[in-house]
Amino acid sequence: MLVSEVMTSPALSLPVSATLDDVVELLGGSGISAIPVVDEAGRCVGIVSEADVLRQPLPRDPRAHLWTTSATSGPSPSLDEVMTKDPTCVAPTDDCADVAALFARSGFKSMPVVDDDRLVGVVSRSDILRAMSVSSASLADAVSKAVTSVGMPERTVTVQSGHVVVTPTGDGLDDAVVAVVSTVPGVRSVRLG
Structure with missing residues (x-):
């Protein structure tokens, strides 16, 4: 942030x-x-x-x-x-x-x-x-919007207490998605998993 x-x-x-x-x-x-x-x-x-x-x-x-x-x-x-x-x-x-x-x-x-x-x-x-105290549901929504706002396909994510796990797709954009998600206010950590 x-x-x-x-x-x-x-x-x-x-x-x-x-x-x-x-x-x-x-x-x-x-x-x-x-x-x-x-x-x-x-x-x-x-x-x-x-x-x-x-x-x-x-x-x-x-x-x-x-x-x-x-x-x-x-x-x-x-x-x-x-x-x-x-x-x-x-x-x-x-x-x-x-x-x-x-x-x-x-x-x-x-x-x-x-x-x-x-x-x-x-x-x-x-x-x-x-x-940092954004609800998991609100944060999941913000993460989805951030990913699609930069023209990337939507990803499956799980959010727990500000920690985001992005399901990899192998489309070559996984690292870019992690980078975008890490800029969302309230995200405390992000990883592929």
């Missing part, structure tokens, strides 16, 4: 001029864990996550302490002060297998998707997991 097949697009983003209050409102109300930050030209220049927000001092609740605390006030920090600059980004043409490995190594929950530094989407761990 390619990132472009699973990413969320268009992506929510905030301008560099936004404040921490803007981030809190957007992250708290949207169910996402990070938001790309873009400049005036739409280039991804940073990312701000829940962790970045939680690193900022929160007002203390006097009920939890034996002494009273003074109220905190002041302007909300700008995103430029809070965001992670030069974020790790991926391209729409990147392989989801590579992105999944990057998620596993880094601990990131989501990453901006950029094309020539311009934000075109966001891909998350859950986007990749959702693509």
Whole structure:
């Protein structure tokens, strides 16, 4: 699968001029864990996550302490002060297998998707997991459509939990069919059998 097949697009983003209050409102109300930050030209220049927000001092609740605390006030920090600059980004043409490995190594929950530094989407761990969790019946249908859409004769396939077995026909196209089937979103493995 390619990132472009699973990413969320268009992506929510905030301008560099936004404040921490803007981030809190957007992250708290949207169910996402990070938001790309873009400049005036739409280039991804940073990312701000829940962790970045939680690193900022929160007002203390006097009920939890034996002494009273003074109220905190002041302007909300700008995103430029809070965001992670030069974020790790991926391209729409990147392989989801590579992105999944990057998620596993880094601990990131989501990453901006950029094309020539311009934000075109966001891909998350859950986007990749959702693509992998296609029902066997739906995946068998998608595999059949993919094979016939490139002008190959329909094949007998069995699908179990994303693993596809293609019945060989000996017509010289078996390897090509395997290659086509391996590009279908949700296919975790494919073999002749």
